[in-house]
Ligand SMILES: *[C@@H]1O[C@H](CO)[C@@H](O)[C@H](O)[C@H]1NC(C)=O
Ligand SMILES: *[C@@H]1O[C@H](CO)[C@@H](O)[C@H](O)[C@H]1NC(C)=O
Ligand SMILES: *[C@@H]1O[C@H](CO)[C@@H](O)[C@H](O)[C@H]1NC(C)=O
Ligand SMILES: *[C@@H]1O[C@H](CO)[C@@H](O)[C@H](O)[C@H]1NC(C)=O
Ligand SMILES: *[C@@H]1O[C@H](CO)[C@@H](O)[C@H](O)[C@H]1NC(C)=O
Ligand SMILES: *[C@@H]1O[C@H](CO)[C@@H](O)[C@H](O)[C@H]1NC(C)=O
Ligand SMILES: *[C@@H]1O[C@H](CO)[C@@H](O)[C@H](O)[C@H]1NC(C)=O
Ligand SMILES: *[C@@H]1O[C@H](CO)[C@@H](O)[C@H](O)[C@H]1NC(C)=O
């Protein structure tokens with residue numbers, strides 16, 4: 027009798043202890059599952075941010091420094107077909123939109139210099155190669171456009187002394203300068219020798235000198251920029267990833283009234299701080315735009331490689347007057363009069379030339395600017411809006427169409443006979459589209475994986491751990507209950523211990 031009892035108690039004690047152990051482990055597994063559920067995304071983001079930070083060898087760095095895509099630059103020119111009647115008979119100006127003239131771009135960041143404070147300095151290289159197959163004609167197609175250097179000079183002289191205007195008139199006469207020029211598309215973009223700029227270079231005092239004697243809308247843009255751009259690598263503060271810190275050591279423009287408007291802290295359009303939501307405002311910085319361009323969420327789209335993306339676009343009041351958009355008040359350091367709605371006055375950044383930027387076909391401006399001309403079709407959001415599709419988790423730009431129109435705001439100056447009949451008018455010159463069609467498939471596949479895999483992994487790992495933990499717990503509890511019952515019935519039968527005491531205690535007692 028005694029031997030059998032001892033054997034039984036030994037068996038039960040070892041047996042039960044094992045299941046207590048199993049129960050403890052299974053609770054641990056369930057807890058681990060819960061911890062992973064809570065912290066998985068934090069850990070994932072730590073890894074993601076580490077991968078994003080720009081440093082030599084990292085994948086984002088390669089994508090950013092030497093993008094594996096060729097942006098396409100398309101130019102449309104408003105060819106003036108009735109220049110003489112417009113000047114002599116006061117006819118409505120007629121323009122014929124010619125284009126696209128297409129250039130394939132190659133971008134690369136040169137002379138990279140990393141700094142200890144989480145920034146990198148570089149010179150942007152952009153090479154434009156003309157592509158005749160994709161264009162409507164060769165680069166040496168001739169177009170008739172307003173003479174920008176001349177009309178800038180005459181418009182600026184509006185408030186100068188009368189004798190200066192008269193002097194200007196005779197100079198224009200001697201140099202035979204006309205209000206419209208006949209130039210090739212290539213010249214208009216990449217530069218032609220302008221007699222007025224050449225003269226200015228020789229006579230104007232050194233401090234006020236224009237830097238060039240050639241004029242072109244894209245003059246000196248083919249090649250490596252001399253500007254030293256410093257931007258944040260994301261090291262230390264991922265929320266500034268890809269934003270500009272300074273250009274040539276200067277971190278604020280000086281043209282505008284407030285720090286906010288003078289800020290350069292935008293993206294160059296290739297990468298943005300990660301974790302973009304529908305509430306995020308993306309800021310683009312472009313030197314020629316002379317300000318940050320805020321982009322707001324428009325809608326969800328899919329890029330050609332089926333990557334879900336967010337489309338961002340400027341708000342409709344982005345170039346609104348301060349009455350329409352109070353945030354634009356700081357672009358008028360001298361107060362009113364305001365530039366009409368839908369235009370942005372870049373005069374202060376373009377050597378005081380009366381250049382106004384707008385969207386193509388005067389999209390978002392009063393339609394009267396467009397109907398002042400014959401030959402400009404109504405703007406169309408699909409063809410003329412400015413947008414950018416970004417991968418929200420990583421902040422990578424997938425595809426984009428950056429579209430802007432360059433206009434000349436001519437002021438009538440009656441003292442100068444050559445332009446006496448040129449009325450006050452906002453004259454469109456060209457509009458362009460800088461387009462990126464999407465990243466290569468191997469990159470977007472990786473992005474898709476990085477976006478969809480973690481939530482799945484989190485769910486699967488958590489579910490698996492909790493399921494296994496609960497199952498083990500169930501088995502352990504069942505075994506324990508059964509074991510306890512068996513033990514207590516055994517002990518009841520031998521009459522050693524009162525039945526209400528927990529199984530372990532009898533076990534210990536039995537041993538002694
Ligand atoms: C632009 O207009 C001028 C004058 O009307 C014309 O001679 C020229 O061929 C036009 N250019 C193009 C590219 O159509
Ligand atoms: C412009 O005026 C001239 C002379 O006044 C005239 O010969 C010509 O037909 C006019 N052109 C148009 C398009 O009205
Ligand atoms: C980081 O260092 C670079 C180079 O010394 C400097 O141009 C830049 O202004 C610094 N940026 C910050 C945020 O300190
Ligand atoms: C830009 O420069 C490259 C060489 O650096 C040249 O091949 C190309 O034709 C140039 N493009 C234009 C539009 O001048
Ligand atoms: C850019 O940096 C280089 C080297 O540090 C310097 O020689 C050059 O003058 C800088 N350029 C400008 C425009 O500041
Ligand atoms: C977006 O911003 C608005 C107002 O600032 C806020 O009410 C809303 O909850 C935000 N939505 C998200 C998804 O963060
Ligand atoms: C553009 O800005 C310049 C400089 O502030 C100013 O003189 C000019 O009148 C403005 N032009 C328009 C059309 O608002
Ligand atoms: C557009 O301009 C015209 C004339 O300047 C004005 O009568 C009209 O109200 C403006 N339209 C809008 C929508 O502002």
Ligand SMILES: *[C@@H]1O[C@H](CO)[C@@H](O)[C@H](O)[C@H]1NC(C)=O
Nearest residue numbers: 403404405406407408409410
């Ligand atoms: C805008 O252009 C697109 C593509 O060319 C066309 O499908 C659409 O109908 C146009 N919309 C309007 C309002 O003209």
